[in-house]
Amino acid sequence: MAKCPVCDSRKGKRQCTVANGLVCSQCCGTIRKEDLCLNCSYYQKPKRKYNEVPSFTTGQMETSPDLTDYSNTIEGALCTYDNNNNKSLNDAGAIKILELLIDKYHFKDTEINCEDPFLLAGFNFVDVAIGEDLAGIDELELVKVLSILYFVAKRRTKIGKEYMNVIHTYVGSRIGPGIRVLNNIITL
Numbered sequence: 345m346a347k348c349p350v351c352d353s354r355k356g357k358r359q360c361t362v363a364n365g366l367v368c369s370q371c372c373g374t375i376r377k378e379d380l381c382l383n384c385s386y387y388q389k390p391k392r393k394y395n396e397v398p399s400f401t402t403g404q405m406e407t408s409p410d411l412t413d414y415s416n417t418i419e420g421a422l423c424t425y426d427n428n429n430n431k432s433l434n435d436a437g438a439i440k441i442l443e444l445l446i447d448k449y450h451f452k453d454t455e456i457n458c459e460d461p462f463l464l465a466g467f468n469f470v471d472v473a474i475g476e477d478l479a480g481i482d483e484l485e486l487v488k489v490l491s492i493l494y495f496v497a498k499r500r501t502k503i504g505k506e507y508m509n510v511i512h513t514y515v516g517s518r519i520g521p522g523i524r525v526l527n528n529i530i531t532l
Contacts, residue, residue: 350375358386394443395498397450398484399491414478414489418445419511420518421473425466426508427517433466435501435508441466442494445474450487476521 348356348368356366361384362375372386381387405411422441426433440458444467447453458464478486500507516526 394446394494397446397491398488400488405492415493416515417473417477419515420524421470423512424517425469434505437463438508439497441470442490445490473518
């Protein structure tokens with residue numbers, strides 16, 4: 345076998361349209377171009393690094409009434425969606441909904457790609473709450489709130505509904521713009 349034309353050190357085993365020849369697997373990963381490699385069997389869409397999205401700290405969230413209100417809107421909408429669906433939203437689903445929201449607001453996806461209709465409906469439900477309650481906030485602030493909620497959900501979950509149980513207990517369900525119910529007590 346011929347050497348990889350890109351690095352000239354390893355054997356080329358993958359046919360590549362970018363390099364016009366056989367390239368090694370390492371170079372295949374480094375020279376990929378989405379528009380040229382979409383039909384290649386080796387192509388994988390780059391994974392987004394949600395843990396690198398700008399974020400507030402948990403300390404900033406705790407000391408700011410405004411940031412707490414923003415997070416309560418989002419988590420309250422997650423609780424309401426869970427309640428409306430017989431408490432079937434687990435932590436993995438909530439995390440995926442937060443990822444989809446980050447896709448929209450941080451990565452600027454104009455089309456949300458989600459094959460699970462339940463999670464897509466959850467995304468839409470929470471997005472409507474954001475539109476109603478948080479329409480006037482700076483988009484970077486919204487991204488930072490979504491990012492810290494993502495971080496907290498990932499940190500809190502084990503395998504089931506640990507994160508969802510915490511927000512049900514301490515945040516409650518959003519029943520309207522700026523209104524939540526916590527243990528049958530309405531909070532504003």
